[in-house]
Amino acid sequence: MNLFSWGMYPKIKSNVFSLRDTESLCAYAEKTEEFIPYGNGRSYGDSALADNIVYTKPYNNFLAFDAQEGILECQAGVLLSEILDTLVKRGWFLKVTPGTKLITIGGAIASDVHGKNHHTEGCFSECIEEMTLMLPDGEIKSCKKGDALFHATCGGMGLTGVILSAKISLKKINSKHINQTTIKTKNLKETFEAFEKYKDMPYSVAWIDCLAKDEEIGKCLLMVGDFANDGDLEYKSKKKLTIPFTFPSFALNNLSVKAFNWLYYAKAPNGISKQKVDIDTFFYPLDAIGDWNKIYGSGGFTQYQFILPKESSFDGLKEILGKISASGKGSFLAVLKLYGKANDNYLSFPMEGYSLALDFKIETGLFELLDALDEVVVRHGGRIYLTKDVRVSRETFEQGYPLIETFRTFRKENNMDKKLQSLQSKRVCI
Amino acid sequence: MSYVLIIGAKSDIAKEVARIYAKNGYNLYLAARESASLEELKQDIALRSGVEVVLKEFDITAYETHESFYSSLEEKPLGAIVISGYMTEQKEAQKEWNKTLETINVNYTGAVSILNIIANDFEKERRGFIVGVSSVAGDRGRKANYIYGSAKAAFSAYLSGLRNRLYESGVQVLTVKPGFVHTKMTEHLDLPPKLTASPSEVAEDIFNAQQKGRNVLYTKPIWMVIMLIIKHIPEFLFKKMSI
Ligand SMILES: Cc1cc2nc3c(=O)[nH]c(=O)nc-3n(C[C@H](O)[C@H](O)[C@H](O)COP(=O)(O)OP(=O)(O)OC[C@H]3O[C@@H](n4cnc5c(N)ncnc54)[C@H](O)[C@@H]3O)c2cc1C
Ligand SMILES: NC(=O)c1ccc[n+]([C@@H]2O[C@H](COP(=O)([O-])OP(=O)(O)OC[C@H]3O[C@@H](n4cnc5c(N)ncnc54)[C@H](OP(=O)(O)O)[C@@H]3O)[C@@H](O)[C@H]2O)c1
Numbered sequence: 001m002n003l004f005s006w007g008m009y010p011k012i013k014s015n016v017f018s019l020r021d022t023e024s025l026c027a028y029a030e031k032t033e034e035f036i037p038y039g040n041g042r043s044y045g046d047s048a049l050a051d052n053i054v055y056t057k058p059y060n061n062f063l064a065f066d067a068q069e070g071i072l073e074c075q076a077g078v079l080l081s082e083i084l085d086t087l088v089k090r091g092w093f094l095k096v097t098p099g100t101k102l103i104t105i106g107g108a109i110a111s112d113v114h115g116k117n118h119h120t121e122g123c124f125s126e127c128i129e130e131m132t133l134m135l136p137d138g139e140i141k142s143c144k145k146g147d148a149l150f151h152a153t154c155g156g157m158g159l160t161g162v163i164l165s166a167k168i169s170l171k172k173i174n175s176k177h178i179n180q181t182t183i184k185t186k187n188l189k190e191t192f193e194a195f196e197k198y199k200d201m202p203y204s205v206a207w208i209d210c211l212a213k214d215e216e217i218g219k220c221l222l223m224v225g226d227f228a229n230d231g232d233l234e235y236k237s238k239k240k241l242t243i244p245f246t247f248p249s250f251a252l253n254n255l256s257v258k259a260f261n262w263l264y265y266a267k268a269p270n271g272i273s274k275q276k277v278d279i280d281t282f283f284y285p286l287d288a289i290g291d292w293n294k295i296y297g298s299g300g301f302t303q304y305q306f307i308l309p310k311e312s313s314f315d316g317l318k319e320i321l322g323k324i325s326a327s328g329k330g331s332f333l334a335v336l337k338l339y340g341k342a343n344d345n346y347l348s349f350p351m352e353g354y355s356l357a358l359d360f361k362i363e364t365g366l367f368e369l370l371d372a373l374d375e376v377v378v379r380h381g382g383r384i385y386l387t388k389d390v391r392v393s394r395e396t397f398e399q400g401y402p403l404i405e406t407f408r409t410f411r412k413e414n415n416m417d418k419k420l421q422s423l424q425s426k427r428v429c430i
Numbered sequence: 431m432s433y434v435l436i437i438g439a440k441s442d443i444a445k446e447v448a449r450i451y452a453k454n455g456y457n458l459y460l461a462a463r464e465s466a467s468l469e470e471l472k473q474d475i476a477l478r479s480g481v482e483v484v485l486k487e488f489d490i491t492a493y494e495t496h497e498s499f500y501s502s503l504e505e506k507p508l509g510a511i512v513i514s515g516y517m518t519e520q521k522e523a524q525k526e527w528n529k530t531l532e533t534i535n536v537n538y539t540g541a542v543s544i545l546n547i548i549a550n551d552f553e554k555e556r557r558g559f560i561v562g563v564s565s566v567a568g569d570r571g572r573k574a575n576y577i578y579g580s581a582k583a584a585f586s587a588y589l590s591g592l593r594n595r596l597y598e599s600g601v602q603v604l605t606v607k608p609g610f611v612h613t614k615m616t617e618h619l620d621l622p623p624k625l626t627a628s629p630s631e632v633a634e635d636i637f638n639a640q641q642k643g644r645n646v647l648y649t650k651p652i653w654m655v656i657m658l659i660i661k662h663i664p665e666f667l668f669k670k671m672s673i
Pocket of ligand 2: 437438439440441442443444462463464488489490491513514515516517536563564565566607608609610611612613614615616
């Protein structure tokens with residue numbers, strides 16, 4: 001069938017095997033030359049794309065819940081949204097969640113995703129007590145922190161096997177509300193200072209205005225927050241709007257310019273304002289519009305996300321934001337975030353420093369621009385996030401991930417390198 | 431809370447229907463062949479929703495067992511949802527009588543056999559709802575799929591009559607006509623994404639339509655329009671077409 005991920009680029013034809021039980025997966029793995037797992041296709045690029053995919057979403061049972069410790073065991077196709085639907089009202093939330101709840105547990109582990117609290121809680125792998133996966137030879141293996149298989153699989157982009165189930169430890173909450181503070185800054189220097197000032201807040205993220213020029217480069221709205229304590233756990237997932245057709249992309253930019261300016265000029269008149277918002281508004285604003293990816297038109301789009309070490313973040317970001325603003329390409333808003341320390345996983349993206357993410361419509365000249373940005377990223381010791389990527393070169397990728405050889409060797413030694421391949425893993429020769 | 435009986439509980443659509451009824455507080459009888467393999471789903475539902483789930487062995491073509499099956503349900507259900515179905519390649523069904531017969535029996539004869547029993551009970555109790563999952567394929571016979579389609583057409587006609595009969599006793603009958611759905615049944619087919627629903631979308635539509643007391647549900651809704659057009663193509667043209 002026709003297959004693509006969130007960026008809708010590329011679109012390919014694939015054979016789909018739906019995961020329902022381990023016996024048939026084992027038989028499939030044995031007879032299939034090459035394949036890659038596919039969760040809910042919320043990665044932006046080609047990490048879940050290949051001629052043959054194992055569609056893991058149907059494999060989605062809850063297996064056990066320890067209400068004392070807050071540990072949920074479930075199959076890999078369960079969506080984060082399903083966990084929230086059942087457990088928020090019982091006072092549990094995810095320790096780590098990305099900006100969408102529409103991803104599978106398998107996808108969360110394979111990309112070792114992170115959220116607004118990376119600087120305090122780290123990546124998704126931090127909350128994995130244990131997981132099981134099926135290796136390409138059909139063997140089912142469990143692993144936990146400390147095992148090589150664990151550190152290869154978390155962030156391993158599906159290239160070590162099919163994750164089958166995991167035990168996830170959750171966070172106790174006493175409200176479905178978050179007390180949010182919005183701080184507005186005038187330039188990158190102020191933005192960095194604000195991140196430092198609020199770094200003890202558990203959740204933080206900034207929207208950067210990419211049109212700003214010269215002294216105003218890096219102007220932002222920084223949003224920080226923490227769960228309220230009002231005992232209100234009546235969580236009901238919001239009904240979403242849907243975009244029924246593909247959209248001209250200028251419409252999105254106009255919308256986000258309006259939204260940003262409204263917030264920037266109206267909402268925080270003296271620089272700081274406070275709001276009480278619910279889980280969906282705070283963590284998953286984009287999920288409120290189903291299929292917003294169609295807004296970029298049928299040619300698709302990509303998200304460029306890189307991270308720079310803290311020492312070089314200021315200079316690197318300034319240079320990159322300058323280039324983006326000069327190019328006239330890119331979405332109006334970019335997401336900036338201060339990250340905490342890197343973990344021990346071979347290919348996890350985060351490191352201590354600042355990361356920027358923004359969307360680009362696929363068009364001629366785009367990849368040349370992104371190559372030029374890559375050069376700056378690499379020069380400053382940074383790297384590109386694989387789960388968002390569809391075009392990075394092998395060289396850029398390798399320079400950003402010092403443990404790539406460890407990962408390659410691990411795959412070879414365990415006979416994973418032939419069977420498990422995605423378009424991305426072939427492009428960057430993982 | 432009352433029980434809902436789901437027949438053909440191993441189907442991908444049924445799994446999501448079960449979850450959504452459980453989420454809304456209904457206890458469940460899950461009936462299927464080799465129902466022991468539903469243990470995991472039972473556990474899943476118990477964890478998500480905390481309702482009672484009872485597994486029941488049931489073969490929709492074993493007509494002689496249907497009376498005793500229904501009387502074995504300790505508490506009679508408030509609703510019954512027939513989701514089981516069987517679709518084979520049209521070409522195979524044309525060649526092999528057994529496959530044609532299986533198609534008719536699973537989709538029509540068996541469903542009638544069990545629903546006759548349930549309808550009598552609900553009519554007597556003057557309460558309850560019956561949901562039958564038919565198909566848009568039953569709206570008009572096409573060369574690509576008319577053996578399955580005709581069995582579904584018969585099932586749709588049965589449900590329509592049943593609705594008419596049970597109206598007076600206040601028993602709701604909902605006919606569900608899915609278009610394309612991504613499930614085991616259609617895994618080998620290349621389905622157009624815009625016209626294809628996921629099992630959870632279908633389940634949500636079914637739940638909402640049943641709760642609102644609706645009669646006929648097309649899911650996705652666009653299928654109502656598509657089938658309206660297809661039904662109105664004059665026969666002299668239709669017979670020459672390949673759709
Ligand atoms: C609106 C939006 C916001 C986002 N925000 C963030 C964010 O804040 N932080 C962040 O880190 N990410 C973010 N992402 C990216 C997203 O969280 C990741 O791409 C995630 O991996 C997607 O999961 P999925 O289930 O859709 O997997 P897919 O996109 O289908 O697959 C992603 C990767 O996981 C692998 N995989 C999937 N399932 C399995 C399995 N069972 N076993 C082994 N490998 C598997 C695939 O092979 C592939 O390499 C965002 C995405 C969107 C669309
Ligand atoms: N998928 C679509 O595009 C689509 C479109 C329109 C209508 N439908 C209808 O939707 C319903 C659900 O189908 P699905 O797509 O979810 O497919 P599915 O997963 O293949 O479900 C069909 C189910 O019917 C059960 N069944 C078959 N013969 C049976 C018998 N003799 N006794 C008891 N159960 C029996 C099967 O049980 P086993 O697991 O034991 O084999 C299976 O669980 C069917 O009525 C189908 O006709 C589907």
